[in-house]
Amino acid sequence: MSGKYVVSREDWSLHRKGEIDRQRHREKVREAIKKNLADVVSEESIIMSDGNKVVKIPIRSLDEYHFRFDHGKRKHAGQGDGKSKVGDVLGSDPQQGGGKGKGAGEEPGVDYYEADITIDELAELIFEDLGLPNLEQKKKPELASEAVEFKDVRKKGISSNIDRKRTIYEAMKRNALQGKPGLHTITRDDLRYRTWDVTYRYESNAVVLAMMDTSGSMGPFEKYIARSFFFWMVRFLRTKYRNVHIVFLAHHVEAKETTEEEFFTKGASGGTRCSSVYKLALEIIEKRYSPQDYNIYAFHFSDGDNLASDNDNCVKLVNQLLEVCNLVGYGEIEGPYYYTSTLRSAYKRINNPKFTTVTIKDKSGVYPALKKFFSSAPEQVQPQ
Structure with missing residues (x-):
C-alpha cells in the first residue's frame, strides 16, 4: 500500500x-x-x-449536587443495625447554623x-400571566400598526422577491419528472416570486390613569412602593399593548396632571385630599376619553391618611369612576405602624366587582398587587 x-x-x-x-x-x-x-x-x-x-x-x-464534608465528624443519620421496624426513627440531621444567642456558629451559611x-x-x-382585565372591543378601534405580510407565491414578480427555496424545489421537481433527479439547471418556468399584502392591525383603545398620593404623610418607603408598582405597570402596558394611553396624576390637597418624569421623581408635601385626584380623573375622562371609544382603567396608591371629612366624597367619586371605567384599583401602603385607615374602611361600602383593593405591607407585596390588578380574564380581547 x-x-x-x-x-x-x-x-x-x-x-x-x-x-x-x-x-x-x-x-x-x-x-x-x-x-x-x-x-x-x-x-x-x-x-x-x-x-x-x-x-x-x-x-x-x-449549587450542583456534591458530597459535603461532615464538619462534626458524627455518624450518618439514617444508619440502622438491620433490626428496625416500620416507623422507627433511625436518626436525625443536626440543626444547621447557629440560632439566636448561640454565638458566631460553626456551620456554613447560605451563599448568594x-x-x-x-x-x-x-x-x-x-408579565407572563398579566393582562388588562375586562378589555372590550370599542366602536372606533384605533389603528395600531400596518405591516407587510408575504402571503402568496406566484410565477411572476420582481427579482428582489424571488423565493429561492420554492424556486429550487420547482427545479428539482421538474428534473425528477424528466428522469434526471437533482438540481441541474433553473429555467424561467421554475422561478417563483413572493407577493405581499399590506395588513392593518387594530386594537381596542385603552387609557390608564395612574394616580399617586404625594402628600407629606407619604414617607420614603410609601413613595418607593407606589413608584415601584407604577414602574412595572407602565413597562407592562408598553410591552404588551401597542395602543395604551397613560395619564399621570399626582395629588396632595390638590391634584394635577404631570409628566412621566415628574411623576417618578418629584415629591411634595402638605395634607391629603384624595377626592381631588378622583375629580380630576373624571374631568379628564369627560374631556378626552369617551367611554364609548376607550377602555378606561384607574389605579390609585396612597397611605390612606386622608381627611376624615373627605372620605364620603371619595366613595361618591369612586362610584362615578366605576360607571365609566373597566376597572378601578385602590392600593394602600401600610407604613411601619400598622393601622386600618379611615379611607380603607370607607371603601368597604363599595360593592362593585370592578372595584379592586390591595394592601401592601412590604416590598414583596408589589408583585401580588400587579397580579391582582392585572389578572387576565379568559373572555377579554387579547393584545395583538
Whole structure:
C-alpha cells in the first residue's frame, strides 16, 4: 500500500459542552428568579435604573449536587443495625447554623449569587400571566400598526422577491419528472416570486390613569412602593399593548396632571385630599376619553391618611369612576405602624366587582398587587 489511512470517530458533543453548560446555567438562573419574583420586582437596583441597563439580581447560589464534608465528624443519620421496624426513627440531621444567642456558629451559611439579567428579560417573566382585565372591543378601534405580510407565491414578480427555496424545489421537481433527479439547471418556468399584502392591525383603545398620593404623610418607603408598582405597570402596558394611553396624576390637597418624569421623581408635601385626584380623573375622562371609544382603567396608591371629612366624597367619586371605567384599583401602603385607615374602611361600602383593593405591607407585596390588578380574564380581547 502506498499510504496509511486512519479512521477516527470524534465525539463532537464535547465541543458543545461549554455552550450546553451555559444554557443549562441560564435556565437554572431563570427558574430561580421566577420562584422569587415577589422579592426581585421591588429590587432598588431595578426601580432606580434607567430601564435599559443590565441589572444584578441576588439569588441563592445554584449549587450542583456534591458530597459535603461532615464538619462534626458524627455518624450518618439514617444508619440502622438491620433490626428496625416500620416507623422507627433511625436518626436525625443536626440543626444547621447557629440560632439566636448561640454565638458566631460553626456551620456554613447560605451563599448568594448575583445574576446579570436585562430589564426586558425580567419583564418577560413578570408579565407572563398579566393582562388588562375586562378589555372590550370599542366602536372606533384605533389603528395600531400596518405591516407587510408575504402571503402568496406566484410565477411572476420582481427579482428582489424571488423565493429561492420554492424556486429550487420547482427545479428539482421538474428534473425528477424528466428522469434526471437533482438540481441541474433553473429555467424561467421554475422561478417563483413572493407577493405581499399590506395588513392593518387594530386594537381596542385603552387609557390608564395612574394616580399617586404625594402628600407629606407619604414617607420614603410609601413613595418607593407606589413608584415601584407604577414602574412595572407602565413597562407592562408598553410591552404588551401597542395602543395604551397613560395619564399621570399626582395629588396632595390638590391634584394635577404631570409628566412621566415628574411623576417618578418629584415629591411634595402638605395634607391629603384624595377626592381631588378622583375629580380630576373624571374631568379628564369627560374631556378626552369617551367611554364609548376607550377602555378606561384607574389605579390609585396612597397611605390612606386622608381627611376624615373627605372620605364620603371619595366613595361618591369612586362610584362615578366605576360607571365609566373597566376597572378601578385602590392600593394602600401600610407604613411601619400598622393601622386600618379611615379611607380603607370607607371603601368597604363599595360593592362593585370592578372595584379592586390591595394592601401592601412590604416590598414583596408589589408583585401580588400587579397580579391582582392585572389578572387576565379568559373572555377579554387579547393584545395583538
